[in-house]
Amino acid sequence: MVDSKPLSELYSVKTIFAILVLYCVFSTKLYSDESKLNVKQIKVLKESFSYLESLEPKRIKIDKSTYNRLSQFESIFKFSFSGKKLSRWIQSRINKYSYGSTGDYIAMYQDGEVLLGRAFFSLNRLDRVLVLLHEARHADGKNYGHVICPENFQFLNPRDWKIHPAGKKGCDSTSDGGYGITAAFLFELGAYGYLNQTEAAHRYNSEISRVIRD
Numbered sequence: 001m002v003d004s005k006p007l008s009e010l011y012s013v014k015t016i017f018a019i020l021v022l023y024c025v026f027s028t029k030l031y032s033d034e035s036k037l038n039v040k041q042i043k044v045l046k047e048s049f050s051y052l053e054s055l056e057p058k059r060i061k062i063d064k065s066t067y068n069r070l071s072q073f074e075s076i077f078k079f080s081f082s083g084k085k086l087s088r089w090i091q092s093r094i095n096k097y098s099y100g101s102t103g104d105y106i107a108m109y110q111d112g113e114v115l116l117g118r119a120f121f122s123l124n125r126l127d128r129v130l131v132l133l134h135e136a137r138h139a140d141g142k143n144y145g146h147v148i149c150p151e152n153f154q155f156l157n158p159r160d161w162k163i164h165p166a167g168k169k170g171c172d173s174t175s176d177g178g179y180g181i182t183a184a185f186l187f188e189l190g191a192y193g194y195l196n197q198t199e200a201a202h203r204y205n206s207e208i209s210r211v212i213r214d
């Protein structure tokens with residue numbers, strides 16, 4: 001046999017390895033709520049960006065006057081609709097992703113880093129893109145922080161019904177915050193026929209519902 005080791009030595013190596021693995025598992029679980037994304041989670045994240053990058057402007061499928069009246073994309077992002085550009089826009093704002101408990105949120109942004117909760121990975125690719133787009137806006141500073149939704153806020157959270165926005169910091173007072181930009185993006189998806197008008201409208205309205213104007 002080539003490269004074989006005495007059985008007793010093999011056991012001790014295995015034991016030390018097992019202790020090390022246990023130590024790592026427990027130390028991350030006990031001392032930190034946050035961990036690096038695993039291979040599967042990285043794949044899900046990459047798929048989200050590939051999907052976004054596949055979305056490019058084609059012929060507008062809605063009437064031009066409606067488009068001109070309601071399209072906000074270019075005035076917000078300063079470039080015309082492009083999934084590839086939007087992907088770069090997000091990636092220039094988020095440097096690091098981690099996985100952990102996010103409480104009442106699907107994801108959380110802090111100092112260039114996004115913490116993704118379990119729910120994120122069971123969303124479909126469009127919803128994942130919306131979450132990333134939303135979180136990336138937080139990189140642009142305090143002006144895009146949220147305000148408290150009214151106590152009588154009755155709109156459902158489209159991505160998780162267990163999350164109730166009423167009385168929580170889940171609304172915007174600006175039209176180009178995290179919710180305004182996802183609405184602007186969804187509008188383009190409807191206009192270019194990536195989503196049918198009914199789905200685009202429901203999704204658009206849902207994001208807009210979080211923009212509170214006095």
Ligand SMILES: [Zn+2]
Pocket residue numbers: 134135138146178
């Ligand atoms: Zn937010």
